Amino acid sequence: xxxxxxxxxxxxxxxxxxxxxxxxxxxxxxxxxxxxxxxxxxxxxxxxxxxxxxxxxxxxxxxxxxxxxxxxxxxxxxxxxxxxxxxxxxxxxxxxxxxxxxxxxxxxxxxxxxxxxxxxxxxxxxxxxxxxxxxxxxxxxxxxxxxxxxxxxxxxxxxxxxxxxxxxxxxxxxxxxxxxxxxxxxxxxxxxxxxxxxxxxxxxxxxxxxxxxxxxxxxxxxxxxxxxxxxxxxxxxxxxxxxxxxxxxxxxxxxxxxxxxxxxxxxxxxxxxxxxxxxxxxxxxxxxxxxxxxxxxxxxxxxxxxxxxxxxxxxxxxxxxxxxxxxxxxxxxxxxxxxxxxxxxxxxxxxxxxxxxxxxxxxxxxxxxxxxxxxxxxx
Amino acid sequence: xxxxxxxxxxxxxxxxxxxxxxxxxxxxxxxxxxxxxxxxxxxxxxxxxxxxxxxxxxxxxxxxxxxxxxxxxxxxxxxxxxxxxxxxxxxxxxxxxxxxxxxxxxxxxxxxxxxxxxxxxxxxxxxxxxxxxxxxxxxxxxxxxxxxxxxxxxxxxxxxxxxxxxxxxxxxxxxxxxxxxxxxxxxxxxxxxxxxxxxxxxxxxxxxxxxxxxxxxxxxxxxxxxxxxxxxxxxxxxxxxxxxxxxxxxxxxx
Numbered sequence: 001x002x003x004x005x006x007x008x009x010x011x012x013x014x015x016x017x018x019x020x021x022x023x024x025x026x027x028x029x030x031x032x033x034x035x036x037x038x039x040x041x042x043x044x045x046x047x048x049x050x051x052x053x054x055x056x057x058x059x060x061x062x063x064x065x066x067x068x069x070x071x072x073x074x075x076x077x078x079x080x081x082x083x084x085x086x087x088x089x090x091x092x093x094x095x096x097x098x099x100x101x102x103x104x105x106x107x108x109x110x111x112x113x114x115x116x117x118x119x120x121x122x123x124x125x126x127x128x129x130x131x132x133x134x135x136x137x138x139x140x141x142x143x144x145x146x147x148x149x150x151x152x153x154x155x156x157x158x159x160x161x162x163x164x165x166x167x168x169x170x171x172x173x174x175x176x177x178x179x180x181x182x183x184x185x186x187x188x189x190x191x192x193x194x195x196x197x198x199x200x201x202x203x204x205x206x207x208x209x210x211x212x213x214x215x216x217x218x219x220x221x222x223x224x225x226x227x228x229x230x231x232x233x234x235x236x237x238x239x240x241x242x243x244x245x246x247x248x249x250x251x252x253x254x255x256x257x258x259x260x261x262x263x264x265x266x267x268x269x270x271x272x273x274x275x276x277x278x279x280x281x282x283x284x285x286x287x288x289x290x291x292x293x294x295x296x297x298x299x300x301x302x303x304x305x306x307x308x309x310x311x312x313x314x315x316x317x318x319x320x321x322x323x324x325x326x327x328x329x330x331x332x333x334x335x336x337x338x339x340x341x342x343x344x345x346x347x348x349x350x351x352x353x354x355x356x357x358x359x360x361x362x363x364x365x366x367x368x369x370x371x372x373x374x375x376x377x378x379x
Numbered sequence: 380x381x382x383x384x385x386x387x388x389x390x391x392x393x394x395x396x397x398x399x400x401x402x403x404x405x406x407x408x409x410x411x412x413x414x415x416x417x418x419x420x421x422x423x424x425x426x427x428x429x430x431x432x433x434x435x436x437x438x439x440x441x442x443x444x445x446x447x448x449x450x451x452x453x454x455x456x457x458x459x460x461x462x463x464x465x466x467x468x469x470x471x472x473x474x475x476x477x478x479x480x481x482x483x484x485x486x487x488x489x490x491x492x493x494x495x496x497x498x499x500x501x502x503x504x505x506x507x508x509x510x511x512x513x514x515x516x517x518x519x520x521x522x523x524x525x526x527x528x529x530x531x532x533x534x535x536x537x538x539x540x541x542x543x544x545x546x547x548x549x550x551x552x553x554x555x556x557x558x559x560x561x562x563x564x565x566x567x568x569x570x571x572x573x574x575x576x577x578x579x580x581x582x583x584x585x586x587x588x589x590x591x592x593x594x595x596x597x598x599x600x601x602x603x604x605x606x607x608x609x610x611x612x613x614x615x616x617x618x619x620x621x622x623x624x625x626x627x628x629x630x631x632x633x
Contacts, residue, residue, distance in 0.1 A: 016436060027460050128611035129604045130564035132572065133580055137600035140584075144593050226445035230572055237448045241455065255452050263443040270443075 025252030026052030060253045082239035084309040089225045091306030093160035094218055095299035101168025118347030125346055126166035132227050135159040139231045149330055156228045157331040171213040175206035207291040208280040215273035219266050383598040390586055397582035404566040408501040415506030420513025441507035450573045453500035494576050497569040505562050512554045516547035556618035560611045
């Protein structure tokens with residue numbers, strides 16, 4: 001059985017989608033025509049359908065190339081700004097989520113229960129409540145904060161970061177608990193401090209375990225960022241449906257283009273994640289550079305790309321550059337504020353009843369939860 | 380505490396019906412998505428290329444686009460096609476069901492419109508995710524077992540029914556439960572952001588935006604988050620326990 005190469009597969013997906021959406025669009029338009037003109041044509045006539053699908057393809061290409069609104073703005077600019085906003089939010093939120101997730105993971109592995117209990121309850125709370133409710137609670141519930149600290153941008157970033165920090169904490173914790181405790185102890189006996197042993201001994205080994213689920217979460221975040229349109233951020237979903245509402249007769253063309261943009265970004269990302277996973281799993285993999293340095297570089301580059309996307313959407317200029325940086329600082333401040341508040345309140349609620357909630361009092365026992373690797377054919 | 384308590388007392392019946400609507404959406408879409416996922420997940424391991432290609436197409440397109448986007452398409456696109464073509468009015472059925480849960484007309488008539496397609500959209504989305512889980516579970520069972528069962532004279536259906544699925548199910552339970560947790564969370568998107576049904580989220584949202592007292596509003600959101608947590612956390616505990624049990628049995632098998 002030979003494998004179909006990915007580009008061919010993507011083209012096939014596009015072709016099928018064009019046919020399906022073209023048929024849908026044709027049916028919509030035909031039905032509307034039928035209602036308005038009170039004629040009795042057969043909408044499911046194959047000739048009509050094929051003609052309409054061809055027309056659909058033509059309009060789609062036209063939208064992507066030459067079509068403009070009445071003011072002369074090209075329609076593709078709407079999609080471009082939508083994609084840029086989506087990328088901006090993901091690229092800025094993911095590094096912050098990883099950093100805060102690392103802090104939470106270290107807290108939840110601490111021996112001190114005043115660090116452990118708040119972190120565990122934070123993670124459980126944010127993983128078990130809907131993202132959309134968190135978003136609305138931050139956006140509508142904290143309106144007493146000044147507008148520089150709480151606006152749609154900072155609220156969106158804060159929601160994504162706070163939610164995904166909980167998931168990244170779980171990923172990083174799984175990576176840390178896969179490393180033998182003895183390694184940290186050996187590093188400490190060599191005279192390394194806590195952070196030194198983390199930086200030079202433990203974390204470099206965990207990167208290969210952490211990276212695949214983090215990339216997976218990046219895809220999830222990419223899709224979850226569509227919810228930001230609820231708090232008035234006009235990203236790709238909002239642009240697409242907004243155009244569909246403005247030009248109802250081309251609704252299915254816009255939907256097709258929007259959906260294809262999402263697919264064209266997330267399918268390669270998924271493939272990339274799978275490739276990385278396979279490469280990291282192979283025995284021959286030896287990192288050539290310091291993985292921690294590389295990770296920090298990637299995180300900074302991602303943030304810069306996000307900021308750049310935002311700046312390009314707002315219009316390149318000194319004001320927008322400083323504005324973007326200021327917004328980023330405000331977002332981090334908002335995240336810290338909410339995180340500290342939630343940690344204190346939830347930690348207080350969970351630890352006040354004392355013995356009632358024993359679920360959080362269990363220390364991590366990595367030796368019991370992780371099976372030792374068994375050689376093939378050992379039994 | 381006073382104003383928040385008063386608001387909650389006034390809101391209580393709506394809150395109860397909101398929780399009922401959330402659970403109703405969850406149960407319906409969980410059942411329908413499993414009904415989609417099992418054939419699709421098995422179809423992805425099929426011998427026939429066409430079936431495999433169709434199932435892969437479905438799974439990859441659905442998993443590649445956001446749920447919110449899909450729901451908007453179902454609600455503003457496909458529903459329009461159905462209504463204009465067939466005069467399709469499935470909402471009446473859903474509406475009468477929901478009013479039978481709580482018949483004191485807490486549901487506004489306009490709010491239920493489109494819930495049918497909301498549930499279908501949610502199910503189609505989660506069908507793809509659960510199909511992936513099922514495929515991974517089925518493929519984790521060794522291929523030699525299929526061959527052994529076939530050589531013992533079992534038919535293909537019997538092989539998957541009696542040999543493959545019972546073993547795969549044990550591996551599938553934790554990820555399936557995790558999917559159910561996110562399904563509970565995503566019911567909020569269906570009803571609030573798209574359809575406008577008065578589920579738990581929208582009840583709190585309307586009450587919260589209506590008050591000018593910021594602490595009442597924050598308290599309402601806290602209550603809502605707590606209720607969602609109470610719905611999801613048991614599922615999380617089940618998933619974790621199942622995972623631990625699977626690990627233990629896997630370790631014992633060696």
